[in-house]
Amino acid sequence: MLAGEETSIDIVQRWLQRRGSDDIETGSSSGSPGARAGRRSSLALTPEDEPLVDVANRSPPPAPIPSAIFYAPPEPLELLCVFPERASRVCAAACNAVARAGGEARSVRSAREALEAFRRDLETRIPHVVIVDARQPQIMDSTLLARAIRGLKNTQHTILIAVVKKSAYLKDDFAVLPYLEAGFNRVMVETLGSTAWCAEVLQARSAAASARAQVAAVTALAAAADRCRDLVAVTDDQQRVLLTNKSWCRVVGWRPDEGPRSFAETIGGEGLRLATSGARDWDAPVLLRRRASPDPVLLACKGAAVSLTRSISHIVFVCEPSNISEVERGRGSLHSIRRGSLDVRSVASDGLRRTSLAKLQGLPLEAPITKVISLLSTATEGAPPCTVACIERAVDMLRTSELYSPQMREDPKMRAEDPIATDLIGALLSGTSNVLSSRRSSNDSTVVRSQTNRSNLKHKTSGQLREILDTALCWDFEIFHLEDLTRGRPLTHLGLTLMGGRFDVCAALECDERTLLHWLTIIETNYHAVNTYHNSTHAADVLQAVACFIEKDRLKNLLEPLEAAAALISAAAHDIDHPGTSSAFLCNARHSLAILYNDVAVLESHHAALTFKLTLNDDRVNIFKNLDRDTFKSVRHNVIDMILATEMTKHFEHLAKFVNVFYAKSTGSKEDGMHTDEPLSLDTTALTSQENVILVKRMMIKCADVSNASRPQKFAFEWARRIAEEYFLQTDEEKAKELPVVMPMFDRASCSIPRSQIGFIDYIIIDMMEAWSAFIDMPELVTHARNNHQRWRELDEAGVTTIADVKRAQRQALPPSTSQPTAEE
Numbered sequence: 001m002l003a004g005e006e007t008s009i010d011i012v013q014r015w016l017q018r019r020g021s022d023d024i025e026t027g028s029s030s031g032s033p034g035a036r037a038g039r040r041s042s043l044a045l046t047p048e049d050e051p052l053v054d055v056a057n058r059s060p061p062p063a064p065i066p067s068a069i070f071y072a073p074p075e076p077l078e079l080l081c082v083f084p085e086r087a088s089r090v091c092a093a094a095c096n097a098v099a100r101a102g103g104e105a106r107s108v109r110s111a112r113e114a115l116e117a118f119r120r121d122l123e124t125r126i127p128h129v130v131i132v133d134a135r136q137p138q139i140m141d142s143t144l145l146a147r148a149i150r151g152l153k154n155t156q157h158t159i160l161i162a163v164v165k166k167s168a169y170l171k172d173d174f175a176v177l178p179y180l181e182a183g184f185n186r187v188m189v190e191t192l193g194s195t196a197w198c199a200e201v202l203q204a205r206s207a208a209a210s211a212r213a214q215v216a217a218v219t220a221l222a223a224a225a226d227r228c229r230d231l232v233a234v235t236d237d238q239q240r241v242l243l244t245n246k247s248w249c250r251v252v253g254w255r256p257d258e259g260p261r262s263f264a265e266t267i268g269g270e271g272l273r274l275a276t277s278g279a280r281d282w283d284a285p286v287l288l289r290r291r292a293s294p295d296p297v298l299l300a301c302k303g304a305a306v307s308l309t310r311s312i313s314h315i316v317f318v319c320e321p322s323n324i325s326e327v328e329r330g331r332g333s334l335h336s337i338r339r340g341s342l343d344v345r346s347v348a349s350d351g352l353r354r355t356s357l358a359k360l361q362g363l364p365l366e367a368p369i370t371k372v373i374s375l376l377s378t379a380t381e382g383a384p385p386c387t388v389a390c391i392e393r394a395v396d397m398l399r400t401s402e403l404y405s406p407q408m409r410e411d412p413k414m415r416a417e418d419p420i421a422t423d424l425i426g427a428l429l430s431g432t433s434n435v436l437s438s439r440r441s442s443n444d445s446t447v448v449r450s451q452t453n454r455s456n457l458k459h460k461t462s463g464q465l466r467e468i469l470d471t472a473l474c475w476d477f478e479i480f481h482l483e484d485l486t487r488g489r490p491l492t493h494l495g496l497t498l499m500g501g502r503f504d505v506c507a508a509l510e511c512d513e514r515t516l517l518h519w520l521t522i523i524e525t526n527y528h529a530v531n532t533y534h535n536s537t538h539a540a541d542v543l544q545a546v547a548c549f550i551e552k553d554r555l556k557n558l559l560e561p562l563e564a565a566a567a568l569i570s571a572a573a574h575d576i577d578h579p580g581t582s583s584a585f586l587c588n589a590r591h592s593l594a595i596l597y598n599d600v601a602v603l604e605s606h607h608a609a610l611t612f613k614l615t616l617n618d619d620r621v622n623i624f625k626n627l628d629r630d631t632f633k634s635v636r637h638n639v640i641d642m643i644l645a646t647e648m649t650k651h652f653e654h655l656a657k658f659v660n661v662f663y664a665k666s667t668g669s670k671e672d673g674m675h676t677d678e679p680l681s682l683d684t685t686a687l688t689s690q691e692n693v694i695l696v697k698r699m700m701i702k703c704a705d706v707s708n709a710s711r712p713q714k715f716a717f718e719w720a721r722r723i724a725e726e727y728f729l730q731t732d733e734e735k736a737k738e739l740p741v742v743m744p745m746f747d748r749a750s751c752s753i754p755r756s757q758i759g760f761i762d763y764i765i766i767d768m769m770e771a772w773s774a775f776i777d778m779p780e781l782v783t784h785a786r787n788n789h790q791r792w793r794e795l796d797e798a799g800v801t802t803i804a805d806v807k808r809a810q811r812q813a814l815p816p817s818t819s820q821p822t823a824e825e
């Protein structure tokens with residue numbers, strides 16, 4: 001606490017003092033006997049409670065709270081009369097009275113007009129007093145109107161007066177309660193006397209003004225308490241929490257909007273004992289239990305009891321947070337959080353970044369975030385203002401739900417150093433910035449094709465095709481050969497081999513092979529053949545990768561046949577009807593899919609939805625038709641979850657969850673969670689939970705989706721060419737249509753392909769493949785990625801930039817037997 005800085009107890013005490021001198025009693029002392037021996041409360045005492053004490057021993061009374069805090073600036077009185085009768089003399093009398101008192105009166109003739117007047121003027125001119133004619137219920141239901149007015153915002157301080165007939169009022173059975181229950185403040189007998197009206201209106205208004213000023217003053221005090229570093233809580237005499245300040249909520253881990261909480265579970269110790277024993281003013285330690293920590297913390301606390309009458313109505317607790325910060329300030333949380341952000345410069349500048357799974361563990365998903373927030377909050381105690389500001393920003397960020405969605409920092413220097421990586425990763429990771437392309441194939445409609453078109457897609461397994469398909473579970477599978485041999489229909493052929501053959505999806509789904517053939521055909525037909533990258537060859541490639549993964553022992557033992565089937569289905573369909581442009585493009589172009597899916601996961605939502613639409617539309621393709629309701633539901637859930645997991649804006653979220661669950665910090669890593677580059681040890685005990693198996697499935701399809709960079713070089717290079725070409729076409733189209741350019745660096749005239757691949761491997765591939773390859777024991781994923789990275793660097797250093805140069809360099813580097821014809825050649 002800075003010298004001269006006012007503590008919250010000072011504020012509260014001064015408030016209590018002021019209230020005490022008015023109408024509140026606050027109490028005699030007790031306090032921790034030792035600490036306060038011989039001292040009497042500095043709070044105001046009622047004369048009866050005040051014993052004769054040595055005045056010299058008394059601490060000086062706190063300065064009274066300025067009366068200005070209860071001051072309500074006088075405003076001209078505003079009256080609204082609601083009288084159905086056109087020339088009501090009672091109404092005229094009330095209006096005259098207000099005019100005489102210097103106020104302004106308006107009158108309306110129906111409940112509807114009254115409510116309209118309220119709604120119109122709600123923000124600016126809420127009437128202080130409303131007089132409602134309650135004499136003719138058959139014409140206007142006054143209680144209904146009162147309820148409607150009370151339902152409007154900001155009307156709690158408006159005084160509602162019901163005017164009733166004198167004859168009714170004087171009857172024995174007249175009941176005022178229904179009026180009060182409806183929201184009226186007062187009931188007034190009809191009168192034509194202006195003086196009586198004047199007195200009534202002024203009294204009512206004065207009472208309202210005073211109540212309003214008091215509520216405003218209490219709100220201001222609560223705001224003051226919110227700005228104190230001390231932890232402030234106010235309870236009633238039953239220890240029900242009425243008010244806590246921000247510091248309290250942060251440290252204890254309560255959300256400010258949470259409902260009533262049990263104070264006794266949170267606080268204990270001598271302070272609580274004194275508070276509950278009726279002590280009026282005490283100074284004693286309390287034990288505070290925090291949600292995020294099993295260990296309670298001992299805090300110095302000052303308490304005060306407040307009473308409106310002789311009995312205590314409120315108890316104030318003001319705790320010093322110093323113990324918390326001393327004990328816990330400076331633990332590694334900040335470092336971890338900082339590590340969660342993406343530093344493009346450090347990645348781009350040192351080539352293949354030294355990667356370690358350790359740094360990913362700093363993204364604390366399973367860790368209780370509330371603990372981190374409260375540790376950070378207490379770390380602000382006594383810190384310099386700039387540190388406090390930084391920590392508060394960090395806490396604000398931690399409070400958002402987008403914890404694992406890195407945002408590309410807009411840093412001109414970084415952009416200058418590595419503009420291509422900045423563009424690519426920025427576009428991949430941000431789904432909101434900114435698609436259907438006119439580059440659709442001639443047969444890109446999403447409807448089922450005619451039977452005749454499908455009949456020539458029978459699974460031919462002779463000759464070269466058979467040979468290739470025999471290697472369908474090899475990591476160096478010749479995907480582009482298959483593309484050529486099947487004349488652009490690799491998915492159906494590979495799908496039949498893997499899904500129909502090796503993994504017997506038909507048995508798992510209880511469907512016949514013909515239905516599977518039809519399903520594969522319709523799925524493949526709905527990929528756009530004109531896309532250079534997002535076509536059915538990419539789908540077949542991802543399917544092949546998933547098949548390789550589920551062949552590995554870890555997954556073989558983990559996944560049930562239906563789960564394996566769902567994974568293969570997801571892989572085959574995961575990019576169906578991809579337009580060749582990104583979700584960001586669709587959003588910028590206000591495409592109907594972006595509108596339909598509210599700019600959120602636009603493409604992935606479409607891929608998942610269309611998969612089911614096509615499948616369920618026609619029994620001949622419905623591979624799910626024999627599943628019972630629950631089994632279908634579960635398979636559908638799995639497929640949707642996996643397809644949605646391919647959304648790149650959630651990349652780091654999925655990766656961090658996976659690493660946090662399946663990798664334990666090795667004993668050599670620093671206790672504070674700092675980046676150590678120590679390898680993390682695999683811990684698969686978490687696989688017993690179904691929730692964690694979902695993380696594995698998501699990771700599996702994600703890795704398969706971008707596995708092209710972890711394939712042997714000749715494949716990786718061809719995929720890089722294809723994706724770059726697709727990006728270039730998007731940029732061309734954006735320029736032609738004058739749309740925002742999502743990745744300006746992906747301009748065919750200037751882009752460096754090697755650099756884009758170096759950035760992609762650095763940011764997206766390496767960490768993920770390290771985690772995944774160790775999990776399924778497939779080290780070649782990392783080996784190929786590193787080799788590819790190395791080769792891209794060599795090409796970059798040799799000044800290679802364009803697609804044509806890359807192709808040329810590749811032809812020169814590879815022996816003729818291994819060079820691959822590309823789709824373009």
Ligand SMILES: Nc1ncnc2c1ncn2[C@@H]1O[C@@H]2COP(=O)(O)O[C@H]2[C@H]1O
Pocket residue numbers: 424428575646648705706708709719720723756757760
């Ligand atoms: N070799 C690559 N180079 C750059 N970007 C890639 C590469 N492979 C995949 N991607 C991107 O990663 C994304 C993964 O999801 P999509 O298939 O929707 O779109 C993919 C591309 O945008």
